[in-house]
Amino acid sequence: GQNIDQPTEMTATEGAIVQINCTYQTSGFNGLFWYQQHAGEAPTFLSYNVLDGLEEKGRFSSFLSRSKGYSYLLLKELQMKDSASYLCASEGDSNYQLIWGAGTKLIIKP
């Protein structure tokens, strides 16, 4: 079967660092996406990993380990506007659809 797991909710403090983990089991693998979604809005693309290792984009970094079926999103210097849901999605062997986790709701406190 295909499954993506991520924590339901996390809380962090403004200015701190938070790591959101994602484990996946999909039929085949063609890449791992991270999206940010504010309540009532569309998901916004954050990162795409297809090779093992760390991809850094400003305050956001994403890591992938294909052998472990594991990824994480690292957010640094947290700002209040980072309060949102963060969704992990895997592109399986069909290459045409994304399999999504339920999302991690990140709450930032002052």
Next chain:
Amino acid sequence: DAGVTQSPTHLIKTRGQQVTLRCSPKSGHDTVSWYQQALGQGPQFIFQYYEEEERQRGNFPDRFSGHQFPNYSSELNVNALLLGDSALYLCASSSVSRDYGYTFGSGTRLTVV
């Protein structure tokens, strides 16, 4: 450069009715995917259109159908609406290179009463 545009933004329909949702992809994108997102859940893949053909379909009944036009825009049709069809319907466009991943529209919030 316009991103993905969807219409309408919100829609209220009665059980048993039919609905058509529309999507215009981002400039340069030729592939359109449709997703259904229930509250508090991740999106669920409905189907994807490329070159005016349905290329892949998720686990949705035949009441859900679609179409892609020569200008790459797409429609999602849902017949015989059920209360459970109430959700946010997202359209995502992409291209072969996928340099920017899938670009999502703002979605259509469908409420079935």
